Amino acid sequence: MNFHEYQAKRLFEAYRIPVPAGDVATTADEAVAVAEKMGGERWVIKAQVHAGGRGKAGGVKLVSSLEEVREVAGNMLGMSIETYQTGGRALPVNEVLVAEATDIASELYLSMLVDRANRCISVIASAEGGVEIEEVARTAPEKIHTLHVDNTEQLQPYQCRQIGFAMGLDGKQVRELTHILLQLYQLFMEKDLSLVEINPLIINGEGHLQALDAKINADDNALFRHKDLATMRDTRQEDPVEVAASEHDLNYVTLEGNIGCMVNGAGLAMATMDVIQLNGGKPANFLDVGGGATAERVTEAFKLILSSDRVEAILVNIFGGIVRCDLIAEGIIQAVKQVNVGVPVVVRLEGTNVEQGKQMLAESGLAIIPADNLNDAAQKAVAAAKEGAGA
Numbered sequence: 001m002n003f004h005e006y007q008a009k010r011l012f013e014a015y016r017i018p019v020p021a022g023d024v025a026t027t028a029d030e031a032v033a034v035a036e037k038m039g040g041e042r043w044v045i046k047a048q049v050h051a052g053g054r055g056k057a058g059g060v061k062l063v064s065s066l067e068e069v070r071e072v073a074g075n076m077l078g079m080s081i082e083t084y085q086t087g088g089r090a091l092p093v094n095e096v097l098v099a100e101a102t103d104i105a106s107e108l109y110l111s112m113l114v115d116r117a118n119r120c121i122s123v124i125a126s127a128e129g130g131v132e133i134e135e136v137a138r139t140a141p142e143k144i145h146t147l148h149v150d151n152t153e154q155l156q157p158y159q160c161r162q163i164g165f166a167m168g169l170d171g172k173q174v175r176e177l178t179h180i181l182l183q184l185y186q187l188f189m190e191k192d193l194s195l196v197e198i199n200p201l202i203i204n205g206e207g208h209l210q211a212l213d214a215k216i217n218a219d220d221n222a223l224f225r226h227k228d229l230a231t232m233r234d235t236r237q238e239d240p241v242e243v244a245a246s247e248h249d250l251n252y253v254t255l256e257g258n259i260g261c262m263v264n265g266a267g268l269a270m271a272t273m274d275v276i277q278l279n280g281g282k283p284a285n286f287l288d289v290g291g292g293a294t295a296e297r298v299t300e301a302f303k304l305i306l307s308s309d310r311v312e313a314i315l316v317n318i319f320g321g322i323v324r325c326d327l328i329a330e331g332i333i334q335a336v337k338q339v340n341v342g343v344p345v346v347v348r349l350e351g352t353n354v355e356q357g358k359q360m361l362a363e364s365g366l367a368i369i370p371a372d373n374l375n376d377a378a379q380k381a382v383a384a385a386k387e388g389a390g391a
């Protein structure tokens with residue numbers, strides 16, 4: 001689950017990680033009230049969307065009067081922002097963060113993440129912040145400092161100091177960085193996070209470290225034990241199809257291609273996508289209908305797949321292990337009738353009661369293309385999608 005910057009900063013504050021003063025606003029009036037209450041003469045108005053790169057997209061603006069706060073916040077609210085991180089979607093700006101404008105002496109980079117390759121939590125830091133870290137990694141990899149945290153020893157202060165000195169910080173700043181990193185680690189562990197990124201972490205006008213930006217990602221599978229985090233979810237920022245899928249306990253991810261996939265089991269779904277690609281096609285989605293695929297869930301799954309107008313063909317690949325193929329066939333027939341599927345549907349069934357299932361599909365009178373195995377199914381789906389796209 002993703003968080004807004006202002007939510008991440010509230011968590012930072014709770015863990016005594018320094019951030020510039022500020023608060024969230026949903027209207028121009030509220031924005032002015034926040035600025036007035038905070039005092040000062042210069043503020044920064046920041047669009048709250050689940051993506052970075054806002055600066056370049058007009059989502060971060062410095063202002064120096066209350067009239068300007070009203071005008072800029074008013075313009076930003078209701079606007080949509082597309083950045084290199086939004087995956088081609090424009091995200092709605094329903095909230096802005098009004099913060100005190102900070103003097104920046106230097107922009108640094110700091111992140112903490114679940115590092116699957118090294119099976120640990122890793123810290124990544126660089127004195128080159130404020131820019132895309134991927135760019136620094138490409139052009140000046142020696143400027144990126146990585147620390148693998150030992151899972152039993154946990155993060156140690158001396159390791160934080162090493163990172164600080166490697167970044168060229170002075171003694172006082174190294175102490176501040178050590179505090180920030182240890183607190184961040186505690187936050188990370190206690191809240192089951194998968195990523196924290198502070199870009200930029202700044203050295204302000206007085207030489208102190210502050211988190212100017214904050215991006216947090218939490219592990220969805222742990223949300224049941226973090227009710228406080230779960231309430232921060234903002235589904236308006238998420239792919240609407242993925243939101244609908246999660247409401248039906250379906251594992252769904254939107255992809256770029258034109259072959260809709262309905263599969264039971266995540267492993268089989270991955271394999272199905274691979275075989276589609278091997279046959280020259282492109283999947284439109286990842287969808288795991290789960291082990292207990294019922295007629296209702298199959299119907300919902302069809303609706304989800306068809307909500308994308310890119311889909312030219314659907315490949316159903318079900319292995320009847322826990323579920324029976326005849327029940328799945330019933331679900332498919334029901335769904336195709338109910339949802340009014342206008343594209344070819346290729347079905348490959350295997351497992352318990354497969355003969356019964358196949359017979360039901362054949363006798364249904366629906367234009368379902370049966371397939372004998374996964375490769376056969378993929379070939380037929382790719383051919384059907386090509387025909388659909390060409391027509």
Ligand code: GDP
Pocket residue numbers: 044046051052053054055056060062100101102103104107130199200212213214
């Ligand atoms: P992002 O573009 O979505 O990552 O948004 P950031 O919060 O990182 O802001 C982008 C850039 O705007 C930062 O790298 C800073 O250079 C600048 N910026 C943001 N807040 C302030 C501020 O309070 N004062 C000043 N001077 N610049 C700021």
Ligand code: MN
Pocket residue numbers: 052053199200213
């Ligand atoms: Mn940033």
